[in-house]
Amino acid sequence: VKLKTFVFAIVALFATSFAQADCAFTGSGSVKILSNDFPAINAINAAALECNSSSLTVTANATTEHQDIQVEALTANPANFNVVVVASSSIVTLNSAGLIRPLNDLVAKYGSHLAPSQLATIDGNIMGIAFMANAQHLFYRTDILEAAGVAPPKTYEEIIAAAEAIRSAGLMQYPITGTYKAGWNLAEEFVNLFLGTGGEFFEPGTAAVSVNNGNGVATLNMMKQLASYMHPDYLTFDSALCAPQMAQGEAAIANLWGSRAAYVLDPANQADDVTGNIAFASAATIGGGNIPSSTLWWDGWTIATNQTDEEAETAFRVMLEGTDAEMVQGNNDLTVWLDSAYEIQPAAAGVFATASAGAKSYPMVPYMGMLHTALGSNIPDFLQGKESASQTLTDITDAYNAAAKEAGYL
Known part of the structure; x- marks a missing residue:
């Protein structure tokens, strides 16, 4: 489409x-x-x-x-x-x-x-x-970044560096929040980053999945780095929780849905020190890529x-x-x-x-939903240190293949 x-x-x-x-x-x-x-x-x-x-x-x-x-x-x-x-x-x-x-x-x-x-x-x-x-895009606290001595990040590598600077300065222990709730939300974060690496989810013209590769490993590793700067309960966070975290000053950087921007900007939802200090920018790039890691x-x-x-x-x-x-x-x-x-x-x-x-637009092919489900079910084990990136990508591929074969796509 x-x-x-x-x-x-x-x-x-x-x-x-x-x-x-x-x-x-x-x-x-x-x-x-x-x-x-x-x-x-x-x-x-x-x-x-x-x-x-x-x-x-x-x-x-x-x-x-x-x-x-x-x-x-x-x-x-x-x-x-x-x-x-x-x-x-x-x-x-x-x-x-x-x-x-x-x-x-x-x-x-x-x-x-x-x-x-x-x-x-x-x-x-x-x-x-x-x-x-x-679309999901960058939300950030201008005052916190300034206090940490860093410019608004344009890449995910700069987001990690900014988060470390904020933590090291004692400004926030968990400077990043994000929609990492296990299931659909977590899978969407993989989708965003994977596209940002230049990856293609399927072999051209087919329903054969193609995530068990360097792009997939790079995506998972970045997700784990980001999670290390999030509250330990991050696997329960969806946009309904992340938006108040930004508005209440509990986090300084997030990649959130644009549909939450008006809520975060509303002074009625903000802590006093947040008012006037929220800014928005394009979703960040990753790994030297040139397109935003978003859909x-x-x-x-x-x-x-x-x-x-x-x-x-x-x-x-x-x-x-x-x-x-x-x-x-x-x-x-x-x-x-x-x-x-x-x-x-x-x-x-x-x-x-x-x-x-x-x-890029979210991939609008009939079998993408099966991959999305497989991603959301298997990534938590990697983030929690239970599996390697390679094993997680193998599990994702196996789960997708089973569903796609049952549906007649493979």
């Missing part, structure tokens, strides 16, 4: 009310939307619901369990939902199963205003319309296959209303919208810097 040009997004966590604009589309029938549940998406749903009329019924089911019900809901014929809001990691599954339809004709007819950065394209077909994006993600909407062409067209036009410039302008601080009407906010700086520096 690719977005022709990728400029990226941040979810601000504090807004709960949404500016509304009247719907300019008059249609008939019904449009049912299935989506995740967080402020930016809720704003879109609210704008789409403005299209309700005596002839058109629009409803939205916003739930954090949306991914668990997508496939079954769209496999029904007719589909239980006309529209499904997806992330870059979930569109591949729906597309591979033939559950979402190409939008080329509808984009040509009604979407001339959409930016190239919004067109999620698979094999030449526009399969989704992206509206926001996200770019997007959220967007798709149209179900199992409905009539007329229903699909109505759903498409309702979602254009839900994601139009008026909605963006009225809810500008909820996210970094992929729309020309968006005005960049301070919390977006790190995501934009990471995207501009050439960070």
Whole structure:
């Protein structure tokens, strides 16, 4: 999956009310939307619901369990939902199963205003319309770095040196925090760093995994170095814990999701000595590489296959209303919208810097999820000193191969 040009997004966590604009589309029938549940998406749903009329019924089911019900809901014929809001990691599954339809004709007819950065394209077909994006990037305390006599780090090697300087100066015992919770979060940290080394997860054009190599060893060794400057409970830390650690002054350096930047910047969440001392930058490079060690993600909407062409067209036009410039302008601080009407906010700086520096998109192939699971399950043993890097990478490869063979990819 690719977005022709990728400029990226941040979810601000504090807004709960949404500016509304009247719907300019008059249609008939019904449009049912299935989506995740967080402020930016809720704003879109609210704008789409403005299209309700005596002839058109629009409803939205916003739930954090949306991914668990997508496939079954769209496999029904007719589909239980006309529209499904997806992330870059979930569109591949729906597309591979033939559950979402190409939008080329509808984009040509009604979407001339959409930016190239919004067109999620698979094999030449526009399969989704992206509206926001996200990435992990550097968060740091300007005052702590200054007190330690170090410049803001641009490489992971400089992050390690900065952490040592902070610890040696007695400023913090655990200067680094990160989303190292065993499972999905920890695996994502490997993904970020491995891509930064220039590694490719699979042999070209195949599902054969390719992490048991020098890039994989370098990635694991860097993760262990970083962990040595984290609180001993780091294998329990996700972004919901790391963001307060930065805001409360418990850590000075982190590679966190841009969607947590607004929270960390909010004085209401900050310790007094943190206010005014948080800055953002691109994710760091590693090992002399020239791209940020991060992945770019997007959220967007798709149209179900199992409905009539007329229903699909109505759903498409309702979602254009839900994601139009008026909605963006009225809810500008909820996210970094992929729309020309968006005005960049301070919390977006790190995501934009990471995207501009050439960070890669998360690999959107149907078997990546199996590798992600294998990574998250096996890396803790290495970090805890129970296995060598080589053995851990062998275990990861074996676990992936078993899952991929069972699924028919190998």
